[in-house]
Amino acid sequence: MAAAPRWLLVDKSALARRAEPDPALGEPCLCAVTRFEMLYSARSPRAFEQLETELDALHELRTDAETIAIARTAQRELAAHSQHRVPIPDLLIGACAQQHQAAVLHVDRHYETLARVLSFMPVRLEA
Numbered sequence: 001m002a003a004a005p006r007w008l009l010v011d012k013s014a015l016a017r018r019a020e021p022d023p024a025l026g027e028p029c030l031c032a033v034t035r036f037e038m039l040y041s042a043r044s045p046r047a048f049e050q051l052e053t054e055l056d057a058l059h060e061l062r063t064d065a066e067t068i069a070i071a072r073t074a075q076r077e078l079a080a081h082s083q084h085r086v087p088i089p090d091l092l093i094g095a096c097a098q099q100h101q102a103a104v105l106h107v108d109r110h111y112e113t114l115a116r117v118l119s120f121m122p123v124r125l126e127a
Contacts, residue, residue, distance in 0.1 A: 005121060007102035009061060011093055012037040014105040014125045021105050025123055028105070029059040031096040033089045061100045063092065070118070071095035077117040086110040094118045 008026035010019065012034050021028055030038075035055055042048035071091045078084040090110040097104045097120035104111050104122050111122040 005101055005103045007059070007061060007097075007100055008123070009093060009097045009100070009102040009104045009120075010034065010058075011090070011104055011106040011108060011111070013107040016041070017107065017125065019105060019125050021123075021125075025105070026103055027059065029061055029102070030055065031061045031093060032063045033092045033096070035060065037089055061096050061102065063096050067092060067095045067099050070098055074114065074117045078113070083113055083116075086113055090114060094120060 005026045007029045008021055010021070010028050010030055014021075015030070015034065015038060038051060038055060039048060042051050071094075074095060075084050075091060078086065087110060090108060091114065093104065094111060094114035095118065096102070098118045102120060104120055105125055106122060107125045111124075114120075115122045
């Protein structure tokens with residue numbers, strides 16, 4: 001049996017639901033894309049600051065040129081099967097997960113598609 005990933009990259013779809021993931025799945029973390037998505041949703045300067053403070057408590061996985069290269073390759077592979085129309089944030093988050101050997105906690109059908117061409121474990125949050 002494979003060991004659990006060290007990191008559990010939490011997608012906005014799960015983070016917005018205030019998910020309390022099982023620690024056995026890995027340490028909850030985020031990436032820059034998820035941070036931007038969450039902060040975009042803030043409805044006031046005070047809410048933005050509060051949310052930013054909450055997000056700062058999570059480890060942030062590096063997003064860099066390698067992440068972009070992984071995402072481009074994945075998009076190309078999906079295009080070969082006419083499945084490339086996944087949201088760009090999900091594509092980048094999946095690429096970041098592969099780059100850091102993280103699982104992805106989500107409530108979003110696109111991660112199942114992405115896991116066909118990227119090496120990460122999608123973990124669907126049960127409602």
